[in-house]
Amino acid sequence: MAVKQLSIFVENKEGKLVTITDAIAKAGVDIRAMSVADTQDFGIFRLIVTEPEKAKQALESSGCFVSITKVVGVAIPDEPGALTKVVNVLARHNINIEYMYAFIAVAKKQAAVVLRVADNESAEKILKENGISLLDENEIINI
Amino acid sequence: MENRYFQEEFETMPVEDIKKLQDEKLVKQVKYVYDNVKYYRDLMDKKGVKPEDIKSIDDLHKLPFLKKDDLREAYPYGLLATDLKNCVRIQSTSGTTGKRVVAFYTQNDVDMWEECCARAITAAGGTNEDVCQVCYGYGLFTGGSGLHGGSHKVGSLTLPMSSGNTDRQIQFMMDLESTILCCTPSYAAYIGESLKEKGYKPEDNKLKAGIFGAEPWTEEMRRDIEKSLGIKAYDIYGLTEISGPGVAFECCEQNGMHINEDHFIAEIIDPNTGEVLPEGTKGELVFTSLDKEAFPLLRYRTRDICVLTRGKCSCGRTFIKMAKPMGRSDDMMIIKGVNVFPSQIEAVLLNKGYAPNYQIVLDRVNNSDTFDVYVEMGEEDFSDSPKYITSKEKELQDAMKAMLGINPKLHLVAPKTIARSEGKAVRVIDNRRRYGITI
Numbered sequence: 274m275a276v277k278q279l280s281i282f283v284e285n286k287e288g289k290l291v292t293i294t295d296a297i298a299k300a301g302v303d304i305r306a307m308s309v310a311d312t313q314d315f316g317i318f319r320l321i322v323t324e325p326e327k328a329k330q331a332l333e334s335s336g337c338f339v340s341i342t343k344v345v346g347v348a349i350p351d352e353p354g355a356l357t358k359v360v361n362v363l364a365r366h367n368i369n370i371e372y373m374y375a376f377i378a379v380a381k382k383q384a385a386v387v388l389r390v391a392d393n394e395s396a397e398k399i400l401k402e403n404g405i406s407l408l409d410e411n412e413i414i415n416i
Numbered sequence: 417m418e419n420r421y422f423q424e425e426f427e428t429m430p431v432e433d434i435k436k437l438q439d440e441k442l443v444k445q446v447k448y449v450y451d452n453v454k455y456y457r458d459l460m461d462k463k464g465v466k467p468e469d470i471k472s473i474d475d476l477h478k479l480p481f482l483k484k485d486d487l488r489e490a491y492p493y494g495l496l497a498t499d500l501k502n503c504v505r506i507q508s509t510s511g512t513t514g515k516r517v518v519a520f521y522t523q524n525d526v527d528m529w530e531e532c533c534a535r536a537i538t539a540a541g542g543t544n545e546d547v548c549q550v551c552y553g554y555g556l557f558t559g560g561s562g563l564h565g566g567s568h569k570v571g572s573l574t575l576p577m578s579s580g581n582t583d584r585q586i587q588f589m590m591d592l593e594s595t596i597l598c599c600t601p602s603y604a605a606y607i608g609e610s611l612k613e614k615g616y617k618p619e620d621n622k623l624k625a626g627i628f629g630a631e632p633w634t635e636e637m638r639r640d641i642e643k644s645l646g647i648k649a650y651d652i653y654g655l656t657e658i659s660g661p662g663v664a665f666e667c668c669e670q671n672g673m674h675i676n677e678d679h680f681i682a683e684i685i686d687p688n689t690g691e692v693l694p695e696g697t698k699g700e701l702v703f704t705s706l707d708k709e710a711f712p713l714l715r716y717r718t719r720d721i722c723v724l725t726r727g728k729c730s731c732g733r734t735f736i737k738m739a740k741p742m743g744r745s746d747d748m749m750i751i752k753g754v755n756v757f758p759s760q761i762e763a764v765l766l767n768k769g770y771a772p773n774y775q776i777v778l779d780r781v782n783n784s785d786t787f788d789v790y791v792e793m794g795e796e797d798f799s800d801s802p803k804y805i806t807s808k809e810k811e812l813q814d815a816m817k818a819m820l821g822i823n824p825k826l827h828l829v830a831p832k833t834i835a836r837s838e839g840k841a842v843r844v845i846d847n848r849r850r851y852g853i854t855i
Contacts, residue, residue, distance in 0.1 A: 280800035282830045310802045314827050317802055338830035342800040371801065389800065 275343040275393045276413050277325040281318040282338040285311070292335055293318060300324075300331035305414050306387060308374035319374070321346075321387060323414045345388040345396055346408035348416070351377055359386060362403045368396050378416050385416045422538040422570065423531065426678040427733045431726070434677050434734065439472040441706035442681065446470045446479070449712050452497040455490045456482070456714065473681060476704065477692050482716045484746075487517045487657060495711060496520055503710050508556040509656045509755060519656050520710035526565065528707065532654075532662030532676045533566025539667045539674075539731070540625040540650045542596050544571030547622075549594035551585055551603060552630065554578040558660030559630050559753070563598040566662060572596065579603065582610050589621060597626040600753040601633035601641060601649070605783035608644030618646030627652050629661055631753040632741065632848075637783055638670075651740065657716055658703050664738050669730055672737035679706050682736060683715070684724055687745035698723050700745045701738065719746045749844065751778060752785045754822045758843050761789060764815045770794065775834045776824075779847040789816065789824040792831045 283289045297304060297320075306321040322328045325341060332339045349355040356375070363370060371389040378384070385408055390396045397407055408416070421427045429437070447467040450457050459480040460466070469478055487495065496503075505521040521529070542548060548567040552559030560578055567574040575594060577585055585607060588594065597604060604626050611621065623645050629652035641649045653673050654661035663680055664673035675682045684699040685692055693699045701718045705711075720741040729737070749756045762772045773792035778785060797808060805828055813826035835842055 278800070280798075282798060284829060284833070310800075312802050312806060315802070315805070315829075317800055317805075319800060336832070338798060338833075340795075340798055340800070 274345075274397050274407055274409055276321065276346040276387065276408065276410050278342045278344045278387065278389075279318075279320040279322060279325055279328055279332070280340050280342045281320070281332060283309075283316045283318050285314055285316065290318070293332065293337055296331045296335040296337065297322065297328050300327055302328040302331070303414075305416075306374060306376040306385070308372070308387075310372065319372075321376075321413060342389070343393055345390060345393055345400070346410075346413040347386040347388060347400060348406045348408050348412070349384050349386060351379065351382045351384050355384070356386065359388075359400070359405055362400060362405065363388075363390070363396065366399050368392075368399065376416075381416065383416060385413055387413075420538050420541070420543070421733070422535040426676075427535060427674075427735065429678070429734055431734055435473065437678055438681055438706060441678075442473055442476065442704070443467075443470055445704075445706050445708075445712055446714065449497060449714055453495055453712070455486070455494045456480075459486075476681065476683065476715070479704075479715050481690060481702065482713055484517065484657075484717075484719070491516070492518050495713070497708075497712050498522060498710050505561075506556075507558045507561070507656050507660060517657060519659075521659075522709040525659070525708050525710050528679055529562060529659040529662060530565030530569050532659065532665075532679065533562045533652075534569035535566075535676065536627055536650070536652050536662050536665030537563070537566050537570045537572065537596065537598075539665055539733075540596065540627050540648070542567070542570050542572055542625070546570075546572040546595045547575060547592055548572040548596040548598065549575040549577055549585070549589060551577045551579050551597070551599040551607075552661075558654065558656045559598075559600075562654070562660040562662055563627065567596075567598075582607060586610060586614065589623070590616075593622040595622050595624050597623055597645070597647070599626070599628060600630050601628040601637055602631060602752065602784045604628050604641045604645065604649070605637065608641060609782065612644065618644060621646065623647045625650060627665075629653060631750050631785075640783065653738065653741075655703075655718060657711075657713060658705060658718075659708070663703065667729060667731035667733055672725065672739050674729070674733050674735035674737055675724075677735045680704065681706065682724055682738065684722070685717075687717075687719075687721070695736075696723060696725055698742065701741070717745075719744050719748060721745055747844070749776070749778065749846070751787045752822050754820060756820055756822070760819050761816065764812070764819050765791060768812055768815055770812070773831075773834055775842060776844045777847065778845070785848065787822065787824045788827060790827045790829050790834060792834055793828045795831065797828070798830075 303323040308319045310317045373388045375386040450467045463480045465478050503520045508516045508518045550563045554560030626649045638649045650666040652661050652665045654663040664675040681704040683702040687700040701720045704714050721743040722741045723739045726736045775790045777788040809826045817823045
């Protein structure tokens with residue numbers, strides 16, 4: 274069920290981000306969501322894209338250091354209280370969120386949340402049991 | 417300043433007499449080493465030189481060289497020339513891959529070493545009326561104990577502060593009215609800045625002189641330190657293998673260091689051919705000890721590149737002068753006063769499961785060395801979590817600190833990103849050269 278995320282290592286140097294976005298653009302891959310984690314020296318650029326394997330290849334041939342991480346995709350309605358419901362379920366079951374980010378399809382009144390947890394399968398199981406809809410790879414890029 | 421000497425008889429000895437003294441001592445030292453140090457006897461036998469062949473310092477070139485590798489190979493006792501029961505001290509330099517260089521001292525050796533330091537302190541104007549603050553590190557490193565012993569011999573009131581804890585250094589300096597400061601030049605500069613930050617003016621302290629060594633520094637840095645502390649700053653040179661600081665020291669002229677020639681013979685050689693070069697030529701500095709008992713070394717190659725000149729000095733000393741070392745004939749770096757070899761960094765990386773793809777970048781910020789190590793991580797080291805990478809960096813940094821004694825700033829970088837020239841990675845980028853520092 275889990276969704277593939279590209280994790281790209283980016284040194285804090287001028288032009289590094291351009292290499293990444295250029296490579297993805299030239300491969301004809303569309304970016305759906307992104308988030309950046311940074312320290313003083315480097316950042317990790319996290320992307321949900323339409324064709325992760327193709328993007329990974331393109332990035333690697335441009336000299337980028339990239340890996341594919343499995344994350345959990347969740348669909349929630351675009352309304353007040355929707356996110357807290359998800360977070361509450363995880364908190365009640367002592368599941369720690371390492372990081373999360375989201376993107377919204379305003380027209381569809383829907384949002385997709387990307388969650389990174391230690392154990393995808395058990396998190397997915399618990400979310401499902403609590404009536405929260407999960408997104409697979411196809412769904413998340415078509416939201 | 418009035419010219420004062422600690423041992424005037426030797427320090428101002430006519431050059432012909434120094435040579436005569438060196439002749440006598442050399443013949444004795446060579447025979448002593450041949451009789452007592454099997455390692456060196458084997459080297460002499462291999463070269464076909466007998467102690468009888470050495471009749472004066474003109475025969476010195478016949479003797480084989482000793483290198484740092486010999487000291488490592490002979491570790492720990494292979495170059496010891498006397499019974500351990502006659503020894504009273506061990507000192508050591510930082511080493512590579514766990515093998516350090518250790519040097520042994522009898523009481524006479526310690527006395528000789530401390531007298532050399534006493535000469536340096538006296539040349540800087542020190543007397544028994546001075547308060548001498550020693551903030552070189554104490555311990556295996558020779559800086560602390562050398563100047564400490566020298567200060568005792570001069571009769572100065574000695575403040576054995578060791579390095580670090582700058583607030584306490586400044587408090588003691590002000591409260592106990594230190595007049596002479598002994599430390600690395602970068603630490604002196606740091607103390608100067610700290611004093612200024614605390615609102616002190618240079619004339620607020622009682623310091624008059626500083627004796628600074630163990631790392632390369634420039635004339636510009638000397639002027640900065642002199643201005644910020646309101647003192648005269650003197651250079652001192654030495655190495656553990658030969659005794660420690662005080663092998664050579666600066667006088668009031670501040671233009672080179674007098675080598676204590678009654679205890680050591682200095683030669684300059686071509687580092688490639690080993691050929692002895694004439695005075696005034698740039699080359700590798702080689703020392704021969706003349707009266708050491710525990711750890712006598714004949715023709716020890718320092719790997720320091722410098723120039724020797726003998727001329728009339730206004731201080732009255734007749735000892736030959738060495739210029740500040742201008743570089744190294746090996747890949748050793750001196751970082752924050754500590755000797756570091758790239759091979760040490762490599763050893764840590766291999767030990768921790770990294771490929772030896774790394775780069776060392778040195779620079780100088782506010783008169784203090786910066787030391788950055790960039791290491792390429794393996795594919796399997798990368799995750800989507802910065803925390804994981806930072807913890808790997810910390811682990812590697814701690815291992816390097818344990819090996820080197822100083823803390824690098826460690827950076828993990830993506831594979832194949834460290835610049836390579838002609839396929840070979842550039843291991844060291846020393847930006848300190850911009851400031852005229854060549855080691």
